[in-house]
Amino acid sequence: MTNEEFAELLFPDIKHTPDYYEEKYPQRDLPDKAEVTRIGPSPTGFIHLGNLYSAMAGERLAHRSGGVFYLRIEDTDNKRKVEGAVESVISSLDYFNIQFDEGAEVDRQAGKVNYGPFYQRQRAEIYQTYVKDLVKRGLAYPCFCSEEELNAIRNEQSEEKVNDIGYYGKYAKCRNLSMEEAAERIKNGEPYSMRLRSQGIPGNTFKFKDEIMGEVSLPENIMDVVILKSDGIPTYHFAHAVDDHLMRTTTVIRGCEWLPSVPIHVELFNVLGFRRPKYAHTAQLMKIEDGKKRKLSKRKDPELSLGYYRELGYHPEAVRVYLLTILNSNFEEWYQKNPGVPIEEFKFSLNKMGVSGILFDLQKLDDISSNIISAKDREEVYEYFLKWMKQYKPESVPVYFGDPDKMGRIMDLCMGVGQKRRRKDFINCSQMFDFLSYFFDDIFTPEYEFGKYENMTEIIAEFKNTYDPNDDNQTWFNKLKAVADKFGYASDMKAYKAEPDKYKGNVSHIAEIIRVAVTGRKNTPDLWTIMQILGNDSCMKRLDKASEFLGR
């Protein structure tokens, strides 16, 4: 039996040869140096921050160079498929504004050629064509070993204490089956997978340049890895080689958990006669806990899930800026020096990416977020907050937004609109929701944080008597001073500082008492404005409520 005949027996339905696909999916017509990158999520769960980190690197690299960024659904593992996962990937990319030019589910095509299908399960025929060709060239063979047999081989290797555990050399039972014998077993209906006949030499190493990690030395692959499973669907390794070749990827950006598989991939590209893409393996995201760095974990760290940022209502722009901050070490400086310049203009590059343990710091994200929100138009923040609330707190929309004019004034105040400097009170929608709650009588449930001052009830009563909602800020403050004088608190700060023991406190303590009484909080934006927004009735009721609390 010849190799040709054997290949025909194995793949009778495959009529094309690799040349057909080489022609169907030609080199892309792109400018020099344009990069083609992709994100290849498996629909086995939800994409997380690590995926978004790599995706953003890919998207930036492609779009900065006039290239193409595409989405490929790596669904070869049907058993672990999760309903809705593809939709969730697309909606996450969309939400964080990671635009892909081609790919699954949507009618997106970057150029004249459609490089799809972009679902791997729809590409079975293509993979099989390439495996058939490998069989013709004696570089792939069927393997009939069952799970039990494979386990037995592994156990034998453990007992012999060999370095390499796996299917290779003398352990690769089916490698040396004659074609006749294999043909007989196939005719008898025995299930089989297809394996690579590895050409690697044990002990050989090769040098490999990773675009992020730099040069690494790796062992040559010696394993006869499975390339097609018994259902004719490829393994990740084989699908990666064929797809990234035919979709003309120039740089494969993926998590560093794939770095150990590079020897397999290099051999596959070699035996298939493909030009290898560049590789960029992204470092693991870490966090600091109890002074120690550790990997972010799906189980322990909600911040790894992208839903976390949406539910808390972080502005996608803040997440993008933060991701760029951890993606490229020179981004932060550029960002500070170029206020108002779209971040898309930053010259992103792979060689400025961290090579190990990227520290993910929520505090830093919060800082970035409050800066970004404070620089926005009030109308935009208003709309953004309203949209979030409709989705996540619909029952509270009438409370917060029932009086749009009031909400507008609140936002102006908390953002410092019209002030010398913008305020940075807002971080994300969930925090805004809590932060603003004291403005609404329906939900105002103060947990008073009064300090230890003398005559607080009397002070509140006196203030209440003299308060007039028509007073301007200065008159209002003068009245506070008068209250201070009346109760032995210094109305003049200089005098107080010179002889603090002479007084029970000073006018800022009076303001604090009133602030806590009216808002339940020790720190708020300008109190006079808050009282203007609340209106006289509400203020009076709140002052009474606080007195009652103090009198208890």
Ligand code: GLU
């Ligand atoms: N499907 C792979 C994963 O989800 C993608 C790896 C790659 O980008 O090549 O891990």
